[in-house]
Amino acid sequence: MLSDMTIDLSFDAAVERDSSDVLARHRAKFSLPEDVIYLDGNSLGVLPVAVGERISRAVDAEWGQGLIRSWNSAGWTDLPATIGAKIARLVGADPDCLIVADSTSINLFKVISAALSLRADRTKIVTEAANFPTDNYIAEGVIKQCGDRHQLVHVASPADIPAALDDDVAILMLTHVNFRDGRMHDMAALTEAAHDCGALVIWDLAHSAGAMPVDLAGCDVDFAVGCGYKYLNGGPGAPAFLYAAKRHLGGHRQPLTGWFAHKNPFAFTPQYEAATDINQFLCGTPPVLSLVALDCALDVWSDVDLAALRAKSEALTDYFIALVEGRCNGHGLTLVSPRDAKARGSQVSFSHPDAGYAIVSALIAEGVIGDFRAPDILRFGFTPLYVSFADVWNAVDRLAGILVDRRWDNPEFHTRKKVT
Amino acid sequence: MLSDMTIDLSFDAAVERDSSDVLARHRAKFSLPEDVIYLDGNSLGVLPVAVGERISRAVDAEWGQGLIRSWNSAGWTDLPATIGAKIARLVGADPDCLIVADSTSINLFKVISAALSLRADRTKIVTEAANFPTDNYIAEGVIKQCGDRHQLVHVASPADIPAALDDDVAILMLTHVNFRDGRMHDMAALTEAAHDCGALVIWDLAHSAGAMPVDLAGCDVDFAVGCGYKYLNGGPGAPAFLYAAKRHLGGHRQPLTGWFAHKNPFAFTPQYEAATDINQFLCGTPPVLSLVALDCALDVWSDVDLAALRAKSEALTDYFIALVEGRCNGHGLTLVSPRDAKARGSQVSFSHPDAGYAIVSALIAEGVIGDFRAPDILRFGFTPLYVSFADVWNAVDRLAGILVDRRWDNPEFHTRKKVT
Secondary structure, eight states: OOOOTTSOOSHHHHHHHHHTOTTGGGGGGEEOOTTOEEOOTTTSOOEETTHHHHHHHIIIIIIIIIGGGHHHHTOGGGHHHHHHHHHHHHHTOOGGGEEEESOHHHHHHHHHHHHHHHTTTOOEEEEETTSOHHHHHHHHHHHHHTTSOSEEEEESSGGGHHHHOOTTEEEEEEESBOTTTOBBOOHHHHHHHHHHTTOEEEEEOTTTBTTBOOOTTTTTOSEEEEOSSSTTOOOTTOOEEEEEOGGGTTTSOOSOOOGGGBSSGGGOOSSOOBOSSGGGGOOSOOOHHHHHHHHHHGGGGGGOOHHHHHHHHHHHHHHHHHHHHHHSTTSSOEEOSOSSGGGBOSEEEEEOSSOHHHHHHHHHHTTEEOEEETTTEEEEEOOTTTOOHHHHHHHHHHHHHHHHTTTTOSGGGSSOOOOO | OOOOTTSOOSHHHHHHHHHTOTTGGGGGGEEOOTTOEEOOTTTSOOEETTHHHHHHHIIIIIIIIIGGGHHHHTOGGGHHHHHHHHHHHHHTOOGGGEEEESOHHHHHHHHHHHHHHHTTTOOEEEEETTSOHHHHHHHHHHHHHTTSOSEEEEESSGGGHHHHOOTTEEEEEEESBOTTTOBBOOHHHHHHHHHHTTOEEEEEOTTTBTTBOOOTTTTTOSEEEEOSSSTTOOOTTOOEEEEEOGGGTTTSOOSOOOGGGBSSGGGOOSSOOBOSSGGGGOOSOOOHHHHHHHHHHGGGGGGOOHHHHHHHHHHHHHHHHHHHHHHSTTSSOEEOSOSSGGGBOSEEEEEOTTTHHHHHHHHHHTTEEOEEETTTEEEEEOOTTTOOHHHHHHHHHHHHHHHHTTTTOSGGGSSOOOOO
């Protein structure tokens, strides 16, 4: 292991770093359990304080009293766009090019279909073998539905992507930050490489939106999707978002042609006529209560400096690596995330040859929540708005204790449960 | 107009009927605005009293305190199935054949795709021209995505359906109760007719589930979809449900192949391998807060006798027709719903040649909420769990006043707003 010897690993130093943290004031916007150090905001973001009251208002006043009238009077009809505009600022998008709808998987189905319709003469979709599996599953689903005329090309490593781009590639589909190891792609360079061969790009921002600044418009991205429940803190299974470049609006087709995607949903015309704006990517009636939670959750971002967010994210993850390598040496943990902070997202993953699941379970039992990803990954997310340097220090302190005393070596920590 | 002279139209008679209504006790389970008579539960059901507290618990305890652990400890992972089982009882389904997911439109996309894969040698989908437009839009979307090899046949009237069924029909897709006029199809007979020609059936139960007993298994239905926010009172845009007959589970394919539809979602295998049970019809991560509201809302049904529900529904709608025809005669209203209660759902629609929208707007302004459906339909839904005979009497009393005094003839009632 290589430790960064320039980082002071004392607890006092952690406290000192927290005292000069310009983002520290945002922690008060979140409702954090007292007995937990939460390093899993990349799975499910924590509850913003304001959401409880906002949801109660949506239930009691808007639904209970306003009833059907609230589609207009409470702005329910506009939620996909109004929430979209809040996310647009975080990912460098024109607000007219981003909407909130359905799940990430379903939105991916829409944009893959749309992109294929724009590159009808090409037959390849290039993805990474290490992409989040559901993204590749959805591409398989589109391909089967379209008559098995396309090929899903699984590239083995990021370095192999440019060589896979040829003039038969319709789509380069990548997740910006890898869910397993946190490796981050160069969005600008890969988008340009795809465009150079005439392909379109689709970026999945599940682990990027709210974790770092993203510049969709500046990178000339064609399509993007992302989820609302990780760094955006929108609540469990919060609706997802979808971005389409202005040049593609109206020019493609997507097959989930529900009434909300119609040019005039309430005319009830017998034939489908697609909206020519971003609404074409909506489908059916959206789940309003979940939308309202996401809408409210996004208000925490109104005064967040995204450059400061990224700086703290890099500092937290560097610090975590230095602490683990400094204090847990000799216990089988190997860093699998990039050592260079510029090359990774806001998470750090270590592998362990045989006890990864048990170590994560022991950590959770002792109040440090990270997660395990098969086959051997311990994954820790660092959300700069509410994770402190002292949290990181305390988490590693507990991890070191669990490893030294082998507290993970307990039958109760070996029973697998489902988590997302 | 024909009035039913056997119905006593006095207010005292309404009060008398309420006093002997075996379902009257259920009204206390709902939070009804005091100043409103709500005849729009077929658009958005009212708030069950228990939901507010249940949602607050999901937000504060499950999300806020439990965080990612609640996927297991609070049963979030199982919600699609546990809610599905509650709906299954209402629609005559084996609980293993029904799940809750996504929207009605998206679920329809899944089952149309699945049914086409099971009838790969056939090219027609038969629907009604008068079907809810989004259902036909979705069928168009599937057809385009599958290479325009299929034909969507729009049958003009219910009587023409049997003649449209030939050995090239893959799917007969119908909405059980028509959204505009409330006409109800004979599910058993049409399903049998479709099967006789080798076709599969898809029923949309949007206006049936919670409005009357439905017998999916008894009618040998292949697939069904329906929504959670009308008679099931699950809240605005509540997630939808999907039914597939046991014989079709595992034997088909549906293209929205998200990780929740995988045989082993958390193994993160590189290739998609479909679940062989009803979970194959899931897709991405579901919106938990909206699911929780629906789950709680369905508990009101635990002690509801569906035969009594249907009897009251028929009585309420018969009563409304008699009152309108008895008290609003000569003001241009024409019944467009079937006069025979056995042939209609739990709604009554009248047309008006030119002032339909304005009359509905005037009614809403005076606290009677129904809705307008283009081009000329005044639509009123009667939800037997919380609408009383006195409500019906008072609603028609106000309607009669609006018509007699032409209170609808006011510019403010002519500006169209969007509603769902």
